[in-house]
Amino acid sequence: MNQKLICKACFAHGKQDIRIDDRELTYTDDDVVIKIEAGGICGSDIHYYQEGHAGLSVIKHPMVIGHEFVGRVDKIPKNSKLKIGQKVAINPSRPCNQCQYCLEGKQNQCTNMRFMGSAQFNPHVHGGFSQYAIVSEQQCFPYDETVPAQVMAFAEPTTVAIHAVNIAGSLVGKKVLVIGAGPIGCLIIAAAKAAGAVEVIASDINERSQKISLAMGADHVVSPLNQEALATFTHNKGYFDVTFEACGAAAAIESTVHVTRANGTIVQVGMGASPVQYPVAQMLAKEISWKGSFRFINEFGIAVKWLEKGIIDPRPLISSEFPYQQIEQALITATDKNISSKVIVTFFD
Numbered sequence: 001m002n003q004k005l006i007c008k009a010c011f012a013h014g015k016q017d018i019r020i021d022d023r024e025l026t027y028t029d030d031d032v033v034i035k036i037e038a039g040g041i042c043g044s045d046i047h048y049y050q051e052g053h054a055g056l057s058v059i060k061h062p063m064v065i066g067h068e069f070v071g072r073v074d075k076i077p078k079n080s081k082l083k084i085g086q087k088v089a090i091n092p093s094r095p096c097n098q099c100q101y102c103l104e105g106k107q108n109q110c111t112n113m114r115f116m117g118s119a120q121f122n123p124h125v126h127g128g129f130s131q132y133a134i135v136s137e138q139q140c141f142p143y144d145e146t147v148p149a150q151v152m153a154f155a156e157p158t159t160v161a162i163h164a165v166n167i168a169g170s171l172v173g174k175k176v177l178v179i180g181a182g183p184i185g186c187l188i189i190a191a192a193k194a195a196g197a198v199e200v201i202a203s204d205i206n207e208r209s210q211k212i213s214l215a216m217g218a219d220h221v222v223s224p225l226n227q228e229a230l231a232t233f234t235h236n237k238g239y240f241d242v243t244f245e246a247c248g249a250a251a252a253i254e255s256t257v258h259v260t261r262a263n264g265t266i267v268q269v270g271m272g273a274s275p276v277q278y279p280v281a282q283m284l285a286k287e288i289s290w291k292g293s294f295r296f297i298n299e300f301g302i303a304v305k306w307l308e309k310g311i312i313d314p315r316p317l318i319s320s321e322f323p324y325q326q327i328e329q330a331l332i333t334a335t336d337k338n339i340s341s342k343v344i345v346t347f348f349d
């Protein structure tokens with residue numbers, strides 16, 4: 001039987017129009033109701049707020065934003081393994097589990113994906129910046145009571161980072177470059193270290209991001225404007241076994257081919273500029289593998305464990321925290337990359 005619940009949520013109405021409104025949630029006996037505790041603002045949330053669209057996904061009706069969020073179990077189905085009051089990280093991915101890609105175990109390629117907090121389809125799929133959310137039991141990943149919600153709010157971006165590392169293949173003993181030290185780049189740095197890389201170097205123009213990359217585990221950080229460093233990395237057909245491009249700028253994408261060793265691997269994670277000029281001749285002559293990495297498949301549970309056990313500590317990335325009532329200020333702050341990395345939004349009251 002359908003039941004109803006009314007709560008407050010953060011709705012994007014269009015360009016620079018975000019409102020806290022009442023939200024009516026309908027759920028059945030098979031659904032899990034989550035009382036949200038915290039969420040992280042991602043680039044797509046900023047795009048929805050600042051531009052009214054994220055890439056090709058345009059806000060056509062009010063949509064609850066946020067796809068990085070955690071909470072506590074509030075209601076459970078009969079025979080559920082979850083416990084009321086338990087802390088859970090929520091996987092925002094809702095693949096159809098019926099299409100060709102889902103059946104092959106490639107759910108990130110699902111042709112009917114309903115990703116929470118995304119305007120890709122109409123009606124849009126509401127996100128988690130809401131006092132309550134309705135999810136399925138498969139989306140819930142319990143975590144230890146002692147871990148702060150603000151830390152576990154990194155479960156989704158950490159999953160994206162672990163997927164990128166999985167795309168790269170074994171990093172044991174490898175020399176790794178991560179271009180772009182935003183939240184995803186820094187989580188890739190931490191994940192690459194955890195996965196056995198012997199040397200992880202970060203590259204970013206921004207001094208603030210450079211410092212954070214070191215706090216997140218980079219052995220060394222360089223500016224892409226540092227010609228001397230670049231010369232070292234391009235010498236002898238390149239220095240890095242694996243290069244992760246998590247910036248997206250055209251010049252950064254082009255540079256990956258020059259700094260990656262022959263037979264090395266480039267993993268493209270940054271969305272950014274497209275199309276770009278690409279040095280195809282150098283890429284093929286060096287027999288470089290160029291791979292894309294998009295969202296994630298089954299890495300969510302690994303990310304939750306790594307955050308729970310402190311294998312990845314995302315706290316250097318937290319730049320500020322706002323209660324959801326100040327969502328507009330939170331989004332404006334998150335937009336300014338000179339002061340913000342990850343802005344956390346809380347729903348504790």
Ligand code: ZN
Nearest residue numbers: 096099102110
């Ligand atoms: Zn599917």
